[in-house]
């Protein structure tokens with residue numbers, strides 16, 4: 001495609017994917033492609049050339065479109081993901097071989113990085129048809145996949161080379177574009193349909209069950225009366241069976257890339273006795289879905305899975321619907337559920353739906369949405385967390401009429417017709433604002449600060465204080481043959497989802513709809529209503545495909561901002577946080593300070609245990625080891641930086657501290673790390689995973705040591721999942737630590753979809769690798785100094801060693817989640833491996849400084 005300047009208007013003509021378009025020459029190429037031409041396959045991710053999400057091909061070479069103007073590519077061929085397959089279609093699949101390979105390997109979770117990955121791979125294969133791993137790592141070094149699908153991406157590149165060379169065939173997954181592939185979001189027609197009131201706020205008798213889907217059978221599971229003894233994030237469900245047998249099930253859970261969607265569809269299809277291709281799932285729409293607390297805590301399968309199974313099992317027992325009939329049935333009693341031993345669909349691997357959309361760039365994320373007449377919002381930010389706006393001098397705008405300045409509902413912001421104007425105006429106002437700034441510490445003083453600033457925790461902070469005491473730990477420690485104590489710390493880390501927080505808000509007759517990538521649409525609805533002073537029934541929150549969450553997308557901030565600005569502007573408004581806002585305004589995984597003291601008998605049995613966590617939380621503080629005399633305590637603290645939930649909550653920190661201490665005790669007792677754990681574990685299921693992994697890797701207590709190489713092992717039990725990770729490290733010249741292999745064994749009861757579980761375990765292992773090795777938020781006097789992908793290191797392809805996953809299926813046990821627990825044994829396994837290689841104990845996460853060990857521990 002050829003571009004040329006057309007001086008009079010300042011526009012240039014570009015040919016993109018074979019089509020000519022005219023765009024402003026000075027416009028950023030990414031903006032021109034997305035906003036002027038309407039090709040949203042190239043994604044915004046960082047705005048500084050550091051993530052690769054915006055990659056396009058210019059004359060066949062990968063280019064960061066956020067770093068180029070339209071004029072700079074005049075005269076060049078520009079190819080976006082939407083145009084990749086032109087002229088390159090494989091007759092069998094109609095996809096480019098690289099797209100087909102990524103689909104075959106399920107080399108995506110949220111899919112936000114996928115267009116950039118695929119285009120960069122296509123360019124690599126064009127110049128090197130059979131690259132080795134080193135060439136692949138180098139070519140994709142600039143591409144971030146925050147979901148951590150790198151092992152699959154590497155496999156997909158090799159597979160693409162084979163497909164392109166004709167030496168292999170596409171896999172026999174259900175075909176791209178088939179029913180099985182199609183039932184991703186959104187539900188057709190749901191955006192146009194709006195009931196009078198949200199369904200969870202309307203009595204079942206008054207609901208318009210058939211307004212959206214037409215005639216058919218509706219089966220409803222009503223929430224049981226509140227029982228203080230039971231707790232579920234998803235207490236109800238409903239589904240619709242059309243006359244042609246198509247099943248639509250509704251859940252308030254959301255899928256932000258973890259693919260709970262497939263497992264929930266599988267469970268419905270299994271119980272109803274229909275094919276997977278006949279079941280679709282409506283998720284995360286507060287007007288249509290049953291109430292749900294939120295998608296967190298690995299509760300999708302245990303909670304939403306349970307209510308959907310029950311609803312579907314009951315639906316199977318009632319009389320089928322006749323053509324033209326409308327019938328509502330309420331689940332009564334306890335319908336018999338299918339036995340895992342007889343499962344047809346569950347327990348087998350299923351590819352996530354919408355694969356074609358992910359690999360062709362047609363999946364529409366929140367960032368890609370717009371509304372007619374939509375403008376763009378930007379918000380002023382405090383220079384330091386907790387700073388309060390004292391004055392705002394609007395005169396710096398000189399009475400401009402093309403922007404609207406808003407000061408309402410606790411925010412100050414700007415609305416303009418395009419994002420660049422909104423951001424520039426907000427920046428001018430920011431420079432003219434004065435703030436009252438609190439005194440905050442720097443990262444080097446954090447542990448002292450947290451110890452010195454206890455809080456009561458509770459809502460708005462981070463849980464309440466917690467203490468559990470059994471026996472007499474103090475005297476057990478005093479009389480122990482070996483007693484040992486140590487302090488462990490973890491840094492703040494950022495979820496850093498590749499898609500930043502984005503919301504689009506549109507008001508209509510006093511009611512607002514907010515499209516946003518949140519994990520908690522119902523709580524966000526409540527917060528938006530409270531902030532705007534409207535009834536909750538007048539707020540609808542819809543969750544479109546979202547570029548990752550990792551526990552970090554709970555808060556309603558961006559949704560409130562869009563709703564406030566849209567109301568003031570009298571038109572739809574989109575607010576899209578910059579990468580810096582994502583790092584500095586979004587919440588972080590809490591930093592932790594943990595004190596552990598433990599005692600061991602001469603026989604190697606734990607005899608006393610105390611574990612105190614300051615600031616990060618009580619998750620995972622319970623121990624799977626026998627220690628009759630123990631004290632577990634969580635002390636909330638005043639965090640200087642904004643903190644909130646994060647994938648696996650505090651379990652990563654608490655498990656790091658506990659497993660590191662176990663490794664230290666085993667060493668002090670002169671007992672092998674696996675044998676010591678087996679001697680003290682109180683959980684047979686975890687012991688079984690430990691044995692399976694140890695056997696798989698050929699763990700030997702008396703293995704021969706290789707200088708500069710170490711192996712470590714750690715385990716954990718959280719949210720009813722059991723995990724064991726082993727790590728191998730090599731200490732390279734310059735004290736560089738290279739993790740050269742990771743094996744994670746995982747048991748989560750009956751596995752519903754091994755493909756998703758495996759993908760989640762791999763991704764969690766990779767994400768945990770970052771926090772273990774180098775991820776850390778740096779701050780000085782409360783100001784974050786590394787709020788950019790160029791400064792905050794996340795795992796990239798070359799950081800990721802081969803990751804092996806061993807799944808232990810237990811069809812006899814209830815299913816637990818898989819998105820979080822596989823993280824928690826990675827850091828202590830690497831710490832143990834570093835000790836094995838160097839004799840140095842590392843008790844703080846991250847374990848290295850940018851991958852390098854200090855000279856002394």
Ligand code: FES
Pocket residue numbers: 043044045046047048049050051052053054055064065066067
């Ligand atoms: S490299 Fe352009 S958005 Fe990140």
Ligand code: FES
Pocket residue numbers: 107108109110111112113114144145146147148149257498547548
């Ligand atoms: S799949 Fe790569 S960022 Fe989500």
